[in-house]
Amino acid sequence: MTCKYPAAGPLAGIRVVDLTSVISGPGAMGLLADQGADVIKVEPPQGDIMRHRGDDENFTPGFVSVNRGKRSMVLDLKNPGAAPVLWKLIATADVFAQNFRPGVIERLGFDPDTVLARHPELVYLSISGVGRNGPYVKKRVYDPVVQALSGFADIQADPVSKRPKMIRTLIADKTTAVYASQAVLAALLARERSGKGQHVEVAMLDTMVTYIWPEAMAPFSKIGVENMDAASTLHDMIFPTADGYITLGAVSDKEWFALCHAIQCPHLIDDPRFQTAGLRNKNRQERMEEIEAALGPFRTAEIIATLEAADVPCAPVLSRWEMLSDPQVQANDIIHKIDQPGLGPIRQARAAAKFSATPNAPVPPAPGLGEHTVKVLESLGYGMDEIATFINTGVAAQA
Template sequence: MTEKSTALSHLKVLDLTRVRAGPTCCRVLADFGADVIKIEAPQGFDPNAGMSGARHGYDMLNLHRNKRSMTLNLKKPEGRALFLRMVKTADVVVENFRPDVKDRLGIGYDDLAAVNPRIILASISGFGQDGPYARRAGFDQIAQGMGGLMGVTGMPGGVPIRAGAAVADSSAGIFAATGILVALAEREKSGQGQWVATSLLEAQIALMDFQAARYLVDGDVPPPAGNDHPYVTPMGVVETADGYLNLGVGGQGQWVAFCNVIDQPELAEHPDYATDTARFAHRGALWDHLRPVFAQRTTADWVLALEAGGVPAGPIYTMDEVFADPQVRHLGMAAPVHHPVRGETALVATPIKMSRTPPSVHASAPDAGAQTDEILAEYGLSPEEVAQLRAAHTI
């Protein structure tokens, strides 16, 4: 099994999260070696259990690797008291309840800071901690729609299309992890913790980046452009003799090189296509001219020819083709791990390289409560006390 990362091994994280955004945040910290304790309700006490699929399913395995798991009923006074006892020596608490839930449970930021002023609470919600939508339940696709992604995704004149991955969830988790790391760095100066908050809606809007800035700066509402780049041509998908190709001609130098690759150097000086602005104005005609050209050769042939000419291009893979690609194999994006039920398998690696303290996938996702006794012993509870808590359904 891969060796555990040492980068964040000095940190203890209490993970109260579920579904995707919160678990993604905690997974980032766990992959870098933080002791992440996944706190789950005892069996039968969580009406939303199973929202990430089967316990030994691919999603749970990928989201919760490198963590330890214990069960704890926070609705019981004894459970809350035990949690606050854990908070005293923790560095970070992460939760993605609806904003009012933590206050109702008595584990809001002020409650945590009262027992540990150095604690960092990270909260991830659907729409923010306050405001008119604060108590709404939020899901990734809803945030994709309200954050503008679906408004620019799809074919011109067609219906809005969701992205094929949980863009808002995943980015909210990564933004939360970033906020936690900033708060930890600041704590080195001040000695104080703080409350870090983000939401699916905020994360999705931030991820819109230039499309959002396009509206804020110029007042221009970007429409869906299908597979074409919003303002650069030719940059998009073109059909080849055996499939499809992503083509990216991103400037005047690449345009001239591209025309040479397709053996039409005179096209570079054509008045309709000689400049970026002209090419965009005549986008439809240019693609009509290029389609029969690309239909003459295979995707692999075009990728090699365009690479030789310094023009960005790439194939469009299905997921099996992604992990068969030699560059993906070289990057190690399939991280091997052993699971006691699934056996030898692989999960999606953390996409960060570090020269001394790299991330790792060192342990499979635990079963619910697998380390409850072990963790409570670390907090000084005797086997008899643990047995009493279990009998009372507190754990």
């Protein structure tokens, strides 16, 4: 089969059957597609819901970001005639992924026990909101629900009003995507060694509890001495300057000394509140207030240059538009322009990881709904008459 975007990358030769939708599942399988896997996105006749959350029919920038490089085929899994086709497709795959609500995949007849009984070498991924057991399993779950349940919104709470706050990006969905893709690769490595596949389960709630644990749950980690009143300090590490904002950090004694000299406050070195790393952490709010007062008169470019000369970790706070033209972002060549059918020229961030021996292909577009239905069915051995029957009876659809 001729492909405009030939397989490249470390996962070339791995096939994924992707029944996932929205962000977490498509993002996980999108990471595999970025690294060369042949990901066949199996969509219902109406398509992934994320296709329709914008002004352009069947495409949104968000959909493109997590589905680029995949192939799309439409199968109506509620139609009994679709099951034999999906079974035939699964027989060609290394990975099967789904993120239906609990009970749906069982009703469709493609639950992990059934699928792995027929294909024990398969890696079967299930992504869920909160897991498959417990009181919340029937809840409809999106990213903000997980931020609320995991303690993440509490971490962001306003220190004065105590009102919890959400992160204004889909952090639970996207972090789950990263965890899930890593778990699939671990299972593929285990299969390489044992010859056996397995069921991999990743819950968004589990992901975010694990994610926040190292520093955010420190007050609750040591059993018997939990700090039940632990709260964030007032300061958010954003410092206003005369013409903008910066952030900075000084963890080691060397960095602290350098910072005090750079902001022309050497007296802070001998201040009894800040003489050790422990004291600086204990008196964090007072330390931040001293730094903020000292930084106020400086212009951003001036103080950044001074801090960098002193080897103090720092950066200007950029808007998203400014980020696109930042010289380091440009030096990394991370932002690429692609031609996305249905949208036109768009920007996309390339895959973050770069491979010296197995480089990824150039950033490809996302598929149209059912764009590859016929080609995939042909590759499974179906003739054109059979394919026409599938389409006429609603089993499948094409773009």
